[in-house]
Amino acid sequence: MKLLSLALVILVGGLFIAATADFPHWGDPASPASRHVSPRYIEKTMEETSVPNIVTAVLADYRGYDTMFETAVVFTAGVACFLLLRRRDPRPEPKRVYRHVATGVIVEMKQEPAKEPSPSVFARIDDDWVPHDLIIMNVCRLLIPFIQLFGLYVIAHGHHSPGGGFQGGVILGASIILLALSWDLRTAMNRMAETATGLMSAVGVFIYAGVGALCLAMGANFLDYSSLGPLMFVDPIHARSLGIFFVELGVGLAVMATMVLIYKNLASEGHLDQGL
């Protein structure tokens, strides 16, 4: 099987390499890819949308319909992961392991307690626990607000620097995943509940489609941001720039919630009580 597939792969690779004889030289400014639509995008972006980052302008304004469905794909992947893995029945034979906060001693309870011990005296930890590490927990707790601030900056500054909705959304999601990794999944679940995560990812797609529908309500085409000018008292060019910003907000929200949802379902195998 391996030899047969190796022969097949070498054959296909040889066909591709034979096809490279027709390719333009690498880095040629007059190659066919750079001659038809992209010069118009490069030359007209500033005067039509006043956004210097050409990639953001093309992604969210000229090709905005595409990006809307890509956000829908990200949301669908989150929903698919949730549907595949989530189970509400508790684990068979759950062990209850606690750490005494004052002394650091690990205790395990054999039976169900009549009353759950208070979390400030006995903290609940995972079954396969690691020793309590002060440095990692405190450094990550200090870093996470700054990571989130940076994520918000990347979303908002996507007009002038590399960045935009996706990158900022992934950074925001990664900050919650860092909380779940350095503390434990229960802390991350307390900070960002499952219902809120699911709702946020849907609201992100809804914001994107809502901006497009608002443009429809103002009488222009779907996702034609220049018609939003009278609503915000700016001229149509700056209305396009602001429309791109709102749309990127929606994208960032959806991507953040989906990354957190997929991680929580993967790390805890659907039970959402303990994990990596």
Add this chain to the structure above:
Amino acid sequence: MDMTQYIPVLLTKYNYWVYITLMMIGLWAMIAKNNLIKKIIGMSIFQTAIILFYVSIGAKYGATIPILSHGHGGAHEAAVRAVDYINPLPHVLMLTAIVVSVATLGVALALSIRIHRRYRTLEEDEILSQLREQ
């Protein structure tokens, strides 16, 4: 056969050949490897190699990154020449491709966790033998 005529071809096109090698490594891993996680890694290698190929199409010698340099500085009258900036269109398409690839990766890993839960193994030949016994 005069081999020296192939030297310029090799020197100018070796980039494309490395990209095709990466694609074929990913494709071989998806077909030939037994472990499901290795197959998923092969799928990811294939996807990033394709993205590399597309991004390399947009490169231009002597051009700068596709962010307009004079921005809002009141220099709207200065003409923007398309030859000065790298082609941004492949970048836009590949941004979509990267995000879709990570979404697909999440779903693929969720599927592999479900398969492990059902068959207690992740090796393809063991799963097939368990399927045949049923």
Add this chain to the structure above:
Amino acid sequence: MIWQIDLAVLILVVICAVGALAVKDLVSAAILFGAYSFLMCILWAVMGAVDVAFTEASVGAGVSTVFFLAAVFRTSRRSKD
């Protein structure tokens, strides 16, 4: 597009890809895959695709590696080939 950086990083990328597929420990494969993602990000940054490199750095070398490690943690860690 300095061709020395290009060539060195391309060779390292191929080595990382082959290595990620050849090791038998799946955690090592996930970490090598993270290194491969990071080297791809460098390649794209050298070619001038800064947005794509930013996205790959955050998505590939960050979130994607964590997803792999979470899945390997929940299933088995050894692989037969």
